[in-house]
Amino acid sequence: MTVIKDTLLQLLFALMPSVVYSIYYRNLTVNYSRSFIIVICSLCLILSMTFASSVQAGLIFDIRYVIMFFGILFGGLTTGWILLVEFLIYRLYIGGSGVIDAIIILVITFPLSVMLASVYQRTRHRLWIVFTAGISFSVIPLTVLYITKPDYIMNQLLFNILAIPVQNSLGIWLLITLFNKSVTDKELSLRYVQNEKAEAVNHVAASLAHEVRNPLTTVLGFLQLMKSGTFSPEKTNRFLEISMEEIRRTEQILSDYLSISKPAASIRQRLELISQMQAVVEVMTSYANMNNVALRIRCPQTPIFISGSTAELKQLLVNFIKNAIEASKDVTKGTVEISIREEPPHVVIQIEDNGIGMTEEQLNRLGSIYYSTKMNGTGLGLTFSYQAIRAMNGSVSVSSEPLSGTTFVIRLPIAGG
Structure with missing residues (x-):
């Protein structure tokens, strides 16, 4: 033994x-x-x-x-x-x-x-x-x-x-x-x-290009309009203001990516949703026109206040509207309709298009990191948007069928007076 x-x-x-x-x-x-x-x-x-x-x-x-x-x-x-x-x-x-x-x-x-x-x-x-x-x-x-x-x-x-x-x-x-x-x-x-590190770098680079391309496309569109010289000085000044705002937004996006390794908590403030939405729609109208898509908005006349970050709110709205425009550009009479209504204690933002739609499998994976329904997409735009909505204590739902369009419904808490 x-x-x-x-x-x-x-x-x-x-x-x-x-x-x-x-x-x-x-x-x-x-x-x-x-x-x-x-x-x-x-x-x-x-x-x-x-x-x-x-x-x-x-x-x-x-x-x-x-x-x-x-x-x-x-x-x-x-x-x-x-x-x-x-x-x-x-x-x-x-x-x-x-x-x-x-x-x-x-x-x-x-x-x-x-x-x-x-x-x-x-x-x-x-x-x-x-x-x-x-x-x-x-x-x-x-x-x-x-x-x-x-x-x-x-x-x-x-x-x-x-x-x-x-x-x-x-x-x-x-x-x-x-x-x-x-x-x-x-x-x-x-x-x-x-x-994984190399893949993450590639995805971040692709996502950065995706996010920066949005405002740069807008600026390019307005510069081309101003180059034609057919607009009044007041209109040209308005185009310049929008272009400068988009350049500032590009700078903010770059700053966010540079600080991604040590993210700071977003500064929350009381925002007036209607004016923010109208500013985004005004920016995206030129992009919609370039893609032969009609962009329409219906919203209340009275102000609606929410709590959040101005930059994040604009970015997520741009992401949803841009995706809707791109989904509708290849259909006859492509249309994107945006509506805002109050359902206390929430405000409901509905973005509806008559584009190519999505399958059930695509719907289930939507919002997952690095998943995109577009050939050259990264999926990070919607991933960011979903996270921003959750950070504002909101929710997002989507309904869609192939060749029958897509509807996103965003619910955000109404801020108190």
């Missing part, structure tokens, strides 16, 4: 590098280093020699050869030399009748470990190398001891032909297999994180 317990303890020491690696590197963004291999192998070597298996005083059996082969394999030859010096010092300190035998065995197994590690790195049949190492580290010690101490081998035959091969062969197979699996999983995880 003692032999079984000691053998299991040695197998536990053999598994320590894999276990510690899995725990220590779990949340780190780097893979193992040579320093880690040196430290963990040194610790395992000391522990395995301290609590070694023994059935005769002076002769100890541990997983030193497994640890050294592992250290050379994953830490390089430098790690092997460090472990070799550590073993010699500690084995001389422990002493006993088996010191000379241990040194002889190490003189044979150390170069063999270096050679097998080199072959392991170059071959595809790595399992055979592990198998060869396990058998070699079991046979060599027994052969040396049979030559120097034949009586001991014969008197403890069962221990030597069972316990030693089990802890060496099984130990080296478990350690290298599990460690390789952990390292491979970590590499895949790191690669996935890198790919």
Whole structure:
């Protein structure tokens, strides 16, 4: 029973590098280093020699050869030399009748470990190398001891032909297999994180281009109108004011993206919804005209106040209206109708188009990050809009059928006086 317990303890020491690696590197963004291999192998070597298996005083059996082969394999030859010096010092300190035998065995197994590690790195049949190492580290010690101490081998035959091969062969197979699996999983995880970062950058770049293109398209439209010179000075000044407002909105969008890594809470204030909506419609009318879409609005004459951010409100309204215009540009007599009505304690904004519509699957995914029904869309426009509405304690619903248009209904709380 003692032999079984000691053998299991040695197998536990053999598994320590894999276990510690899995725990220590779990949340780190780097893979193992040579320093880690040196430290963990040194610790395992000391522990395995301290609590070694023994059935005769002076002769100890541990997983030193497994640890050294592992250290050379994953830490390089430098790690092997460090472990070799550590073993010699500690084995001389422990002493006993088996010191000379241990040194002889190490003189044979150390170069063999270096050679097998080199072959392991170059071959595809790595399992055979592990198998060869396990058998070699079991046979060599027994052969040396049979030559120097034949009586001991014969008197403890069962221990030597069972316990030693089990802890060496099984130990080296478990350690290298599990460690390789952990390292491979970590590499895949790191690669996935890198790919995710690159994909996120691509999406942010595409989204930024999408958001900035809206106001720039508006400015370009008004500049083309002013270039014609057919408008009165008052009208031209109004076009200039709208263009400057859109440029300021572009600057705000860029500022928001630059601060995306440390977002600040939006400043909420009391807003008059009707005037904000009319300003957005005035801006989007030129875009609707460019796409041969009629843009109409129906709203109460009395002011309606809500609580929110002016920039966010304008941006989300632009996103919804622009999407409705683009959905209607390829149909005959494309139309987008916007209506505002009070349903206390909420105000309801309805944006309805007679465009291409959406399927049920598209409706279910609408608002999800990076999902878009448009070929070149990113989906971030609606994602932002949905989040902004929720931030204002509002809600949004949508109904649509293919070729029958789409209706968005936005509900926002009415602000108190």
